[in-house]
Amino acid sequence: MPRDEDTDEEPDTMKCGDCETNMEVKRENRLGERVQIYTCPNCGQSLISLDDAVRIQRRFIKAIEEERTVVKIGNSIGVTFPRELKKIFKLGEKVKVRFDPDTMEVSVRLD
Numbered sequence: 001m002p003r004d005e006d007t008d009e010e011p012d013t014m015k016c017g018d019c020e021t022n023m024e025v026k027r028e029n030r031l032g033e034r035v036q037i038y039t040c041p042n043c044g045q046s047l048i049s050l051d052d053a054v055r056i057q058r059r060f061i062k063a064i065e066e067e068r069t070v071v072k073i074g075n076s077i078g079v080t081f082p083r084e085l086k087k088i089f090k091l092g093e094k095v096k097v098r099f100d101p102d103t104m105e106v107s108v109r110l111d
C-alpha cells in the first residue's frame with residue numbers, strides 16, 4: 001500500500017492493495033458487530049479495518065478459568081492448557097512463567 005503522502009485526510013478512504021482503486025466504505029453487521037467494510041469497485045477485493053477485526057476476535061477469545069491437575073512431565077511438573085489455548089500457544093514457542101507468592105498465581109506469558 002502506498003504511503004507517499006501524509007494522510008491528514010479522513011481515515012475512511014483507502015486504496016485497493018491489488019489495483020490502487022479507491023475503495024468504497026459501508027457499515028455492515030458482521031458476527032454481531034457493526035464494522036466498516038471496504039470494497040474495491042474495480043476488482044471486488046474487500047477488507048475490514050484492523051481495529052474492527054481485533055474487536056471481533058476479542059469477543060471469541062474469552063477469559064478462561066478451569067481447574068487443572070498438576071502432572072509430572074519428565075523430571076518437572078506442569079499443567080496442561082485448556083484446549084482453547086491451542087489456537088494461541090504454538091509448540092516450541094518461548095513463554096515466560098511467573099509465580100506470585102502473595103496470590104499463589106502462576107501466569108504464562110507470550111513475549
Ligand SMILES: [Zn+2]
Pocket residue numbers: 016017018019020021040041042043044045
Ligand atoms: Zn481492486
